[in-house]
Amino acid sequence: MTDTIIFAIPKGRILDEALPLMQAAGIEPAADFFNDDSRALMFATNDPLVSIIRVRAFDVATFVAHGAAHIGIVGSDVIDEFDYSELYAPVDLGIGKCRISVAVPEGTQDRKSDGHLRVATKYPALTRRHFESKGVQAECIKLNGAMELAPLLGLSGRIVDLVSTGRTLKENGLVETDILAQVSARLIVNRAAYKMTDGRIAEMVERFRQLAMKSSKGAASHVAA
Ligand SMILES: Nc1ncnc2c1ncn2[C@@H]1O[C@H](COP(=O)(O)OP(=O)(O)OP(=O)(O)O)[C@@H](O)[C@H]1O
Numbered sequence: 138m139t140d141t142i143i144f145a146i147p148k149g150r151i152l153d154e155a156l157p158l159m160q161a162a163g164i165e166p167a168a169d170f171f172n173d174d175s176r177a178l179m180f181a182t183n184d185p186l187v188s189i190i191r192v193r194a195f196d197v198a199t200f201v202a203h204g205a206a207h208i209g210i211v212g213s214d215v216i217d218e219f220d221y222s223e224l225y226a227p228v229d230l231g232i233g234k235c236r237i238s239v240a241v242p243e244g245t246q247d248r249k250s251d252g253h254l255r256v257a258t259k260y261p262a263l264t265r266r267h268f269e270s271k272g273v274q275a276e277c278i279k280l281n282g283a284m285e286l287a288p289l290l291g292l293s294g295r296i297v298d299l300v301s302t303g304r305t306l307k308e309n310g311l312v313e314t315d316i317l318a319q320v321s322a323r324l325i326v327n328r329a330a331y332k333m334t335d336g337r338i339a340e341m342v343e344r345f346r347q348l349a350m351k352s353s354k355g356a357a358s359h360v361a362a
Pocket residue numbers: 147148149150151192193194195211212213214215233234235281282299300301302320321322
């Protein structure tokens with residue numbers, strides 16, 4: 138039986154929305170988690186049997202898929218890109234909402250392709266799958282950020298990237314031509330760990346499920362009002 142549950146959370150923009158959810162689920166990081174001067178990467182919590190690791194978004198999925206962490210929070214964009222069979226994503230947390238889209242320079246959206254495209258992206262697997270489903274071969278150039286620069290500087294004709302408000306595309310002269318998927322953050326669990334922790338992970342998942350249900354009902358009543 139696994140004693141300490143390792144909970145992986147991403148460093149980036151999901152963190153601010155994830156922390157209140159974790160606190161509502163009864164997981165409070167120790168004070169050094171909030172100390173910007175600290176170089177620690179693993180943190181205790183109010184529960185002596187739960188520790189937190191703070192890693193890059195893509196690495197949350199890798200740690201959990203390999204069982205090095207047992208549970209985590211990550212965007213569905215990352216889950217879809219890796220497609221790890223060991224990952225179980227039982228709860229849509231309703232945070233980190235955006236979409237993953239194709240974008241091209243303004244004015245080129247009607248240009249026909251000759252069946253071969255060059256695409257700059259952080260998501261090569263998702264991108265290849267998307268274009269293959271349309272019978273188009275996509276040559277992917279992997280970037281880790283600032284994808285919007287690629288068409289501007291002639292690195293690629295198009296990009297596949299996350300879009301939320303659309304401001305980044307607009308300010309870099311790009312327009313969205315296709316949506317690959319809607320994205321939100323999910324609770325992810327390692328399938329083997331789920332069974333090995335004496336029901337403690339299942340219980341944790343249930344707490345997050347209840348919170349997600351409550352907040353989606355809240356959002357629905359807000360819209361209805
Ligand atoms: N504009 C956005 N609006 C809402 N959610 C977003 C947006 N951009 C990214 N996300 C979500 O947040 C996750 C982490 O994105 P973020 O931009 O913080 O990471 P990053 O800085 O690109 O990651 P890293 O530096 O670890 O490579 C994404 O995987 C996605 O699920």
